[in-house]
Amino acid sequence: MRHVRTILGGSLLLFQLVMIGYARFVPARYFCWAPYDIQTQYKLDVSVGGRTLTAAEIRKRYRRPKQGWDNRSIQHVMDIIQQYEETYGRNEQAQVLMKYRINGKEEQEWQYPAQP
Amino acid sequence: MAIPGAAVKPSWNPLRCGGTVLPTNLLLMAKLIALCLLLTNHVRQIPDPWLPFVPAFDWIGAPAAFQRVLQGVFVFSAIALLFNRWVRLWCLLLGGSILIGVISSKAYYGNNKTFCGLILFLTGLYEPGQEPWLLRIQFAIVYFGAGLNKLLDADWQSGVFMEHWATARLKNEVYMTIASWLPAMLLAKLMSWGTIVTELGMSAAFLVRKLFPLGILASLLFQSLLMLVSGTTFNMFFYATQAALLMFVDWPRSRWLVIYDGDCGFCNRAKGWIERIDLEGLLDWRTYQSGAGREHGIGDAEASERLYLIAGSRIYSGFRAFRTMLLFNPVTYFAMAILIAAPPGDAALYRRIVVAGLLAFFLPPLAPVGEWVYRMIARNRHKLSANSACATTVER
Numbered sequence: 001m002r003h004v005r006t007i008l009g010g011s012l013l014l015f016q017l018v019m020i021g022y023a024r025f026v027p028a029r030y031f032c033w034a035p036y037d038i039q040t041q042y043k044l045d046v047s048v049g050g051r052t053l054t055a056a057e058i059r060k061r062y063r064r065p066k067q068g069w070d071n072r073s074i075q076h077v078m079d080i081i082q083q084y085e086e087t088y089g090r091n092e093q094a095q096v097l098m099k100y101r102i103n104g105k106e107e108q109e110w111q112y113p114a115q116p
Numbered sequence: 117m118a119i120p121g122a123a124v125k126p127s128w129n130p131l132r133c134g135g136t137v138l139p140t141n142l143l144l145m146a147k148l149i150a151l152c153l154l155l156t157n158h159v160r161q162i163p164d165p166w167l168p169f170v171p172a173f174d175w176i177g178a179p180a181a182f183q184r185v186l187q188g189v190f191v192f193s194a195i196a197l198l199f200n201r202w203v204r205l206w207c208l209l210l211g212g213s214i215l216i217g218v219i220s221s222k223a224y225y226g227n228n229k230t231f232c233g234l235i236l237f238l239t240g241l242y243e244p245g246q247e248p249w250l251l252r253i254q255f256a257i258v259y260f261g262a263g264l265n266k267l268l269d270a271d272w273q274s275g276v277f278m279e280h281w282a283t284a285r286l287k288n289e290v291y292m293t294i295a296s297w298l299p300a301m302l303l304a305k306l307m308s309w310g311t312i313v314t315e316l317g318m319s320a321a322f323l324v325r326k327l328f329p330l331g332i333l334a335s336l337l338f339q340s341l342l343m344l345v346s347g348t349t350f351n352m353f354f355y356a357t358q359a360a361l362l363m364f365v366d367w368p369r370s371r372w373l374v375i376y377d378g379d380c381g382f383c384n385r386a387k388g389w390i391e392r393i394d395l396e397g398l399l400d401w402r403t404y405q406s407g408a409g410r411e412h413g414i415g416d417a418e419a420s421e422r423l424y425l426i427a428g429s430r431i432y433s434g435f436r437a438f439r440t441m442l443l444f445n446p447v448t449y450f451a452m453a454i455l456i457a458a459p460p461g462d463a464a465l466y467r468r469i470v471v472a473g474l475l476a477f478f479l480p481p482l483a484p485v486g487e488w489v490y491r492m493i494a495r496n497r498h499k500l501s502a503n504s505a506c507a508t509t510v511e512r
Contacts, residue, residue, distance in 0.1 A: 005241040009250040012234060013257060020261045024268065030169070033261025035227035035353065037269060039281050063166065063223040069285060080222050083167045087174065103271045104280035 027075040040074040042100035043067040044081075048092050061089070074100055074110075081112050126200035127395075133446045134396045136203045137244045141367040142251075143200070144446045146207050146239045148359035148453050149232055150194040152352065153210075155457040161229075162187045162213065163221035173220040182220075189213045204240045211236030228353035231258060235360050251363045256322040258357075259335075263315030272312065275304030282307075286346055314338055328364040335361055337479075340471055347464035355457055359449075368427065368444060371400045374437070375414060375424040378403030382497040383423070393447040422494055434494070435486035439478060 016031060023032040044066050046053040055066040062080055064070075070077055077098065085094050096112040126135040133143040153159075164183035165173035176182050193209035196202070214233030217224050238250045266272040279301060282291040295303040314334060321331030339357050343349060377383045387401050402408035404419030412426050418433075425437035432440045442448045455470050476482045493500070 002243050005243055006250070009238050009241045012238070013250065013253055016254075016257050016261065020257075020264060023265065029265065030225070031230065032265065033227060033258050034265040035262065035350065036281075037262075037265055037272070037277070039277065039285055041284075076222070076225075080167055083222065087167070103277050104284055105276070 027073055028079060029073040029076070034072065036071045038071065038073055038102060039104075040070045040077075040100050040102050041068075041104075042070060042074065042077060042098055045097045045099075046094055048089075048094045074102060078110055078112075085112055128199050128201075129395065130198035130200075131447050131450055132200065132395045136200050138203050138207075138239065138242060139248075139367060140396065140446070141362045141365050142239055142242060142248055143203055144449060145359045145362040146203070146236055147198055147446075148362075148449055149236060149352075149356050150197045150210060151450065151453050152355035152359070152457045153232065154191075154194050155454065156352065156355075158352065159187050159191050161224060162190050162217050163224040165220040166224075167222040168220045169222070169225070170219050186213050186217060204242060206240075207236045208240030211238070211240060226351060228351040228356065232352050232356045235356060248363050251360075252322055255360055255363065256319045258319075259315045259322070260319035263312055263319060266308070266312045266315065272308050275301045275306075275308045278308045278311075279304035282345075288345060291345075311338075322364065332361050332364055333479075337475075340475055343471055344468050347468060349457075349467070355453070359453075362449075368398060370428070372398055372428070372441075372444075373408065373412070373426040374399050374401045374441070375404050375409040375412075375419050375426070376401060377420055377497075378405050380497050382493075382500045390441060393445060394441075395447065396445075398444060399441060422490070435490035436483060438490065439483070439486065443478065 016033070019031040020033065023029050023034065029037070044058055044062070046058050046061070053061065058064075058066040062084060064077065064080070077100075081096050081098070085092075085096070094112070098110045099107055100110070101107050126132075130147070133140045133147065136143055138146070162183065163186075164179040165176050166179075168174060189209055190213040193206040193213065197206035197210060211233045214229055215237060218226075218230050218233060234254055235251065238254055239248075241250060242248055269277070271277040279295075282288045282295075282304070291303065315338075318331050318334050318338070321327035321334065335357065339354055343354050349355060374387075376387060390399065391401070404414070404416055404424075409416065409419040409424060412424075412431065414424050414431070418424075422434040423437050425432040425440055427440060427444075452474060456467055459466055477486070
């Protein structure tokens with residue numbers, strides 16, 4: 001039983017060390033202990049079937065506000081939108097435009113689906 | 117002499133932490149996290165499966181039922197943990213319910229929740245009689261990951277993040293005033309590099325036993341400063357990181373001797389108050405008139421002027437003795453957790469005042485003030501008491 005505990009606990013720790021290493025190669029920061037490392041101001045514009053969604057509809061769809069601050073990698077917001085649209089919202093052909101500023105620097109844009 | 121509470125079966129009293137398979141400090145840590153989870157009504161955040169990290173959670177046919185079960189396990193195990201029975205099981209279930217929430221919902225995912233879940237889960241895996249190295253390495257990994265991420269980030273190296281956070285996000289007037297006196301970005305760079313060095317330094321300190329006290333002090337100050345500057349507890353992060361420091365504390369395994377003046381009514385009353393909250397029976401009170409002080413090299417003249425605490429190989433007196441007694445009493449921590457976590461989330465000013473007050477009371481730099489107050493009380497203790505008790509009537 002003691003070995004099971006050590007292996008289980010050790011695996012959890014090892015997983016985190018791997019994720020800390022993995023985070024050096026990708027923009028996302030999952031399970032690698034990067035809290036409050038980035039301040040991003042963002043604004044979402046979403047349309048479904050040609051109709052623009054309200055702030056309340058956006059919050060319901062993505063469980064986050066239409067605009068505001070995010071204190072982790074902005075890739076996490078992108079992942080939420082992309083994963084939602086490729087799973088639960090697969091048949092709705094949503095168009096998403098996110099404008100964002102990382103740490104107060106120049107404004108950038110991200111779109112879903114990606115434009116060619 | 118062994119602590120009476122450690123040898124007997126566990127108590128149902130939630131304020132007690134002795135007598136279980138977990139060491140007192142680990143159980144206290146887990147209970148404090150559980151208490152703060154309950155006080156902050158964290159159960160409302162426990163999610164249904166939604167954009168999970170593990171796709172299998174999307175196959176659950178009844179997401180609302182899944183959420184209810186997870187919430188039920190969360191609340192039941194958090195409450196059950198407080199009552200000192202099957203404590204490792206409740207730690208596993210409470211930590212497990214948070215970790216399942218984290219991997220089942222990207223909306224719920226957050227560093228503070230992951231940290232709470234892991235600390236509780238690893239406490240549940242604790243092997244009796246062993247050092248809690250899994251937990252300690254976990255704590256070190258958190259600071260290592262945080263420090264490394266900042267070290268390799270250009271906006272942290274240049275101070276851009278700190279400048280933007282303090283001015284645009286927090287609108288912190290103290291920061292803006294001090295920054296205006298200095299060359300551009302100097303304060304931001306100093307704070308950024310200070311954070312990086314502190315986080316990486318703490319990750320190393322928490323792996324070396326000799327450096328535990330330094331790590332505890334650094335982490336306590338670092339997290340408190342963040343809380344005081346930003347006004348936020350970062351959800352559960354402030355509570356959990358502060359409680360988790362207990363894993364590095366050598367909690368007493370034998371009783372501590374307290375030498376006091378048995379002919380002083382005020383001292384006897386104070387003894388009564390402290391005994392009432394000494395639920396683990398850590399303190400063994402003896403009057404100096406009984407000669408107990410002389411056995412430890414404390415003369416009657418010295419002992420008649422101030423309280424003495426013999427804590428293993430260390431001897432404290434006066435305010436420092438009083439403070440040490442409080443620091444090694446679980447009731448103190450429960451009181452602090454309730455004071456800080458119970459008010460609603462927007463009570464930032466209140467929380468800042470409480471945290472600043474507690475730091476001032478417990479940290480060494482302001483101990484001379486405490487000593488001065490102690491001396492004033494000690495000098496006038498006979499006036500403070502209407503009727504002094506005789507030593508022979510109060511001797512235990």
